[in-house]
Amino acid sequence: MKIDQIFQNNSDWVSKRLNLDKDYFVNLSKGQKPEVLYIGCSDSRVTAEEVMGAGPGEVFVHRNIANMVPNTDLNVASVIEYAVKYLKVNHVVVCGHYFCGGVKAAMQPADLGLLNPWLANIRDVYRTHQSELDAIQDEEKRYMRLVELNVQEQCINVVKTAVYQEAMRDREISVHGWVFDIHSGSLIDLKIDFKKILDEVMDIYKLAE
Numbered sequence: 001m002k003i004d005q006i007f008q009n010n011s012d013w014v015s016k017r018l019n020l021d022k023d024y025f026v027n028l029s030k031g032q033k034p035e036v037l038y039i040g041c042s043d044s045r046v047t048a049e050e051v052m053g054a055g056p057g058e059v060f061v062h063r064n065i066a067n068m069v070p071n072t073d074l075n076v077a078s079v080i081e082y083a084v085k086y087l088k089v090n091h092v093v094v095c096g097h098y099f100c101g102g103v104k105a106a107m108q109p110a111d112l113g114l115l116n117p118w119l120a121n122i123r124d125v126y127r128t129h130q131s132e133l134d135a136i137q138d139e140e141k142r143y144m145r146l147v148e149l150n151v152q153e154q155c156i157n158v159v160k161t162a163v164y165q166e167a168m169r170d171r172e173i174s175v176h177g178w179v180f181d182i183h184s185g186s187l188i189d190l191k192i193d194f195k196k197i198l199d200e201v202m203d204i205y206k207l208a209e
């Protein structure tokens, strides 16, 4: 993609939007009230808004390598804090994707320098679910399952935050684990049984009264 082309595309987009609604950008500048916080992978093939059919103002987005919610990452923690406490989103989505390079890298025994501590979070997911994963003979299926389990574990990391637990106590808020299937373009709801997981997790991680 040529950089100059980006500015041409932008100017075409502005004209298109204004043709449909001359006040579009005036209204957009008034503020945001998104209902969804989306935490996804930085992968260039997984475009958050486009796959959901969402427009500007509808989704608060955070992306990083392999859609992680590490407990000590101030970046994602700030995003969750702001989205849940101040924007008051009703849904937190963690969306992974099959053929995720980050997850693949975590499955290889290799020194990847600065990426090591980040990938260790995914390796921890592998360790937590090692007996299930090691029982899957087919390497691609094992890789796909690790993508799903990683989404599940990152959803649990969301639930572990005090801000999410406070919101859960005070209003309706839910967390969703999804996978984007690059092969078909479909979003898959993993339908994780959060009630069960919550009960287990909250025994140990309960922060809010």
Ligand code: CO
Residues within 6 Å of the ligand: 041, 042, 043, 065, 066, 067, 097, 099, 100, 101, 102, 103
């Ligand atoms: Co990825």
